[in-house]
Amino acid sequence: MRTIVGRVVVAGLLCGLVAVxxxxxxxxxxxxxxxxxxxxxxxxASVDELASLPGIGPSLARAIVEARTGSPFQKPEDLRKxxxxxxxxxxxxxxxxxxxxxxxxxxxxx
Numbered sequence: 001m002r003t004i005v006g007r008v009v010v011a012g013l014l015c016g017l018v019a020v021x022x023x024x025x026x027x028x029x030x031x032x033x034x035x036x037x038x039x040x041x042x043x044x045a046s047v048d049e050l051a052s053l054p055g056i057g058p059s060l061a062r063a064i065v066e067a068r069t070g071s072p073f074q075k076p077e078d079l080r081k082x083x084x085x086x087x088x089x090x091x092x093x094x095x096x097x098x099x100x101x102x103x104x105x106x107x108x109x110x
Contacts, residue, residue: 041100042079043072053096055089073099 040049042064050061060082067073067082076097080090 039096039098042076042097043068043099054092056093060084075099 040053042050047058047061047065050056050064051058056064063082063084064079073079076094076099077090078099079085079093079097080087085093
């Protein structure tokens with residue numbers, strides 16, 4: 001009887017670990033956020049918020065802030081105009097960013 005119970009417990013634990021691992025894989029693979037509110041507004045985000053995006057470090061985050069200072073991004077694709085953000089990086093970011101209301105964000109800095 002003990003071995004049957006032990007096997008059931010071990011099987012349950014393994015199933016739980018597999019399920020948790022699968023969830024982490026989706027996030028690590030760059031899956032889209034669960035809802036639109038999880039997106040980062042590139043016209044209003046701080047350097048730290050921008051640096052939390054995959055592939056964006058502090059220096060590239062500062063470049064984004066500098067690029068939007070003169071003219072806010074009108075559409076997410078405008079982020080490609082920032083030196084260092086090419087097609088590959090933009091593809092990783094596109095489901096995690098928004099431009100929000102470009103007019104309201106004008107002049108916001110770090």
